Amino acid sequence: MEIEIVTLSRQGGRSYNEDVFGQWNDGHFVACLVADGAGGHGGGDVAAAIVRSSLLEGFAAQPGLDAGLLRGLMERANRAIVARQAEGGKLAAMRSTAVLAAIDLHAHRIAWVHSGDSRAYLFRGGALVTRTVDHSLVQQMVAGGMLDEEGARVHPQRNMLLSALGSEQEPPEITVSAPMPLAVGDVLLLCSDGIWEPLGDEVLRETLQASQSPSQWVEQLDAQVKARAKPGHDNYTALALWAREEDETTRPMP
Numbered sequence: 001m002e003i004e005i006v007t008l009s010r011q012g013g014r015s016y017n018e019d020v021f022g023q024w025n026d027g028h029f030v031a032c033l034v035a036d037g038a039g040g041h042g043g044g045d046v047a048a049a050i051v052r053s054s055l056l057e058g059f060a061a062q063p064g065l066d067a068g069l070l071r072g073l074m075e076r077a078n079r080a081i082v083a084r085q086a087e088g089g090k091l092a093a094m095r096s097t098a099v100l101a102a103i104d105l106h107a108h109r110i111a112w113v114h115s116g117d118s119r120a121y122l123f124r125g126g127a128l129v130t131r132t133v134d135h136s137l138v139q140q141m142v143a144g145g146m147l148d149e150e151g152a153r154v155h156p157q158r159n160m161l162l163s164a165l166g167s168e169q170e171p172p173e174i175t176v177s178a179p180m181p182l183a184v185g186d187v188l189l190l191c192s193d194g195i196w197e198p199l200g201d202e203v204l205r206e207t208l209q210a211s212q213s214p215s216q217w218v219e220q221l222d223a224q225v226k227a228r229a230k231p232g233h234d235n236y237t238a239l240a241l242w243a244r245e246e247d248e249t250t251r252p253m254p
Helices: 044-061 067-085 137-143 149-154 193-209 214-228
Strands: 002-010 019-025 029-038 095-104 109-115 119-124 127-131 187-191 236-244
Touching: 002 019, 002 214, 019 044, 019 236, 029 044, 029 187, 029 236, 044 067, 044 095, 067 095, 067 109, 095 119, 095 187, 109 119, 119 193, 127 193, 187 193, 193 214, 193 236, 214 236
Parallel strands: none
Antiparallel strands: 002 236, 019 029, 029 095, 095 109, 119 127, 119 187, 187 236
8 A cells, every 4th residue: 555645725815824834754654644723823823833743753662543642642732832831921822723644554553543623534435434523612512412513504603622732731622543354445535624614524525526636626616615714714734645556557536
């Protein structure tokens, strides 16, 4: 199995970008992440950068898909942000969401861990297999039957998070998936809320099915956000990973 990764990160309608993405691999294991900082320029962007370096350095030191390992990496990143918060100023209130996907290329397995509302999606045959569940107020309302997913995307409190990294008093909520099979042809998407909020899961699926390569899909996501997002819209970041046979030529999605 080979993988192809394409990334996109834009500041959108904001004056600066608090999103980051990152990746690491050693030919056996792959780690990919997206983090979305909060706290303003000099705060949120710093928090997201701390998350990226902490998660990737920690994974490189001990790669694997073990749930305890992945949870520990998020807890480590949380402690790293809290340590920098002590410097005060704009850093005092900085936070960051994060989603990290870990892949074992030899065993063809994937697992992910997240905190907040940055998401991971797994598509197979052009259809959505599973995705992360946000740690947010509107997601609780969806779980309670008060909203559907489309209503949650436009709810006035859609940006109210219940958890993010950078919390000292109460540990952040961290969700770890069980390891899942990763098959040839599968597509992984990691993204900040600047992608999924204006588009929704259906547009993600439709644009994927209409794309013949990860580059084309990411270009479509970029165009769709620009067409659909409101003025002054959020930063948006996507990392698309396609699993292929070795030396497989580009072909349309099923």
